[in-house]
Amino acid sequence: MDKLLYKETSLLEEAGGCLLCHEAPCTKACPYELEIDKVIRSYRFENIFGAINRLPEALPCSSCVDKPCLSACLKGKINAPVPIPDMFEKLTSYEKVEKEEVDLSIDFCGIPCENPFFLSSSVVGSNYEMVAKAFDMGWAGVAFKTIGTFVPKEVSPRFDALRKEALPFVGFKNIEQISDHTLEENLAFIRDLKRDYPTKIFVASIMGQTEEEWTYLAKIVTEAGADIIECNFSCPHMASNGLGSDVGQNPELVAAYTKAVKKGTHLPVLAKMTPNIGNMEIPALAAVEAGADGIAAINTIKSIMNVDTDSFVSGPFVSGKTSVGGYSGKAVKPIALRFIHTMKTHPGLTHTPISGMGGIESWKDAFEFMALGCENIQVTTSVMQYGYRIIDDMIEGMKYYLSTHGYKSVKEIVGKALVHTIPADELERDSICYPKFDRNQCVGCGRCYISCYDGGHQALRQDKDTKKPIMDGKKCVGCHLCLLVCPVGAISAGTRVKKRENQPAN
Structure with a gap:
């Protein structure tokens, strides 16, 4: 073979x-x-x-x-x-591909960016040295770790990871709060970074406790040289009530604090949304109506993970206790994309710029966010796992994609996927796409048979001699579970045909 x-x-x-x-x-x-x-x-x-x-x-x-x-x-x-x-x-069995010249520059909220890739507000962008290194490596901007008028008292440890089989890092939990630097130190970071990297974009993430604080913080980060202000209405694990996601779940507070920020700045203002809500478009619309120039989404999802079988304490383990924290990483990407789609298809938000984040590791992940309408991308968890160096393949991979698909600019892909996601009742339901089996590539492991029998419609059996799958067309509903579980890619989508009258309904 x-x-x-x-x-x-x-x-x-x-x-x-x-x-x-x-x-x-x-x-x-x-x-x-x-x-x-x-x-x-x-x-x-x-x-x-x-x-x-x-x-x-x-x-x-x-x-x-x-x-x-x-x-x-x-x-x-x-x-x-x-x-x-x-x-x-x-x-070397693949053919080499020539990369044509393409343009990754894009305007976001009226601010020109050399590429769409930013660090998101977190530990990965929390002091001068870190951000300077990232800028030198090719990141176009940073949403700096959230600045407040107070310095939180942090815990140790503050991170944990979700694992599955051989994968060591499916998802990630953190219980870290806003910047542990003083306000004066953070303002100095802004000034120094804008002095040394004038063409890079500095997004100042801020969090106030009152309207007056929101206005004050907006004023001083503007004076320090920030390019954009991001309002943290979404951190899910602040030690005090009335901060972070407590605000983001309340459209009235979102509107009030957005107005307060606009009083203190002439810069573009982003409202960062919490996913710990059913309908993100409601607070997002409240922010835009109050003057926000754009939306950032999503922040981390409230979570508990890894309950220990001996101590019964979940992670991260802090002196025998823990707390609800923020879940991030590749596993949250589908959730983030759903929220992005909902906002970009809402009549009141269609033209609102969105900075997208949530599970982005590669150029392909970034592509998905941009195809659903984001003009800017923010990254944290994958940088924590792999380092700033992932920007090399984000930039190069996106350039190869654009040039091999006939695009000249990354702007051309923004929003192109929106029209292809429609209400469930509008989907085509009178035809069926049967799976197609490549029996030369099949190794006869029986994974498709097991999944179809135990989790599907009992439409497959194994040949007694070859162990290759045999499909019963009368039972197959075209769900494609078999395709998804095949470990060697021996199953693909076949031809779509009209359903028979006696075809099972589900």
Whole structure:
């Protein structure tokens, strides 16, 4: 059987196993000076063309006898090294793609940005050194960690992660509050960063406790040199009541505090929305009607995770106790996209600029937010896990996508997906799309059969000899559960046909 049939599956497994080391030993060990770490990282973050184009036409790995990259690979200290030569051999089977010149610049709330990628208001942008490093690496802007008139008393530890099977970081919880720097220190950070990086965009996230405080904070961050103000109406775990998401769930408070901020500044003002609500468009509309120039969404979701089987305490474990915290990471992306869509299709918010965030790790994630109407993207959790360096593949991956799909500017994709999500009662319900099985690629594991029988419509059985699936068209409803669980991609969508009269209803 041709091993290349499984190259994408095995490549994902191999890239996913890489530790993504800082100053990667494999790259240092390579006698041919291949950018091993960048190739693997590019593939892992969906920048496939970037990975392919970093490899030479004549791959030297086959003639490399000692394979020093494998000896240097730190994953080998855990179990087995990443199979770098085999992985690169598979990558060379793809055709290289030329990247045409495209424009990633975009205006947001009237502010020109060199690209759409910003750090979101969090620990990843909380002092001069951090933000300066991010700017040097290519990030276009930062929503600085929320500034207030008080310095919170923090806990330790304050982070926890959700795991699933071999995946160490499906979701993330934090119970961290606003900036732990004084107001004077934060204002100095703004001044210094705008002095040294005048073309980068500084979004000052602020949180007041009264209307007077909101106005005061808006005034002083404006004087310090901020470009945009973001109102934190959404932090889900402040120690005091009446702050963060307590505000965001109350349209009257959102409107009052937005007006208070507008009194203190001439800058564009964003209202950052909480997802801990059923209808985000209600407070968002209240903010816009009160003068907000744009919306930022979403903040983290109130959560509890990882209840310990011995202590019965959930994480993070703080002296035998914990609290409800904010959930973020890749797992919240579908929730964020739903809120973005709801706001961008609301008549009162259609033309309101939105800065989108929630589970963005790659250019493809960013694309989804932009396709649903966002003009700006903010990132935190993936930076905490992988570092600022993910900007390389966000920028390069987006450029490859645009140039290979005939776009000249990132502006062209904004909102293009909105028309394709319609009310459920308008969906086509008189036809069915049966699954299509590639029996050459099928390995006969039976995953599709198990899922169809135990979680579907009992439309599949396994051939007694080959163990390959056989479909009963009278029972299949075209739900595509089998397609989703197939570990080798041997099932795809087939031809759509009209339903038979006796076709099951569900």
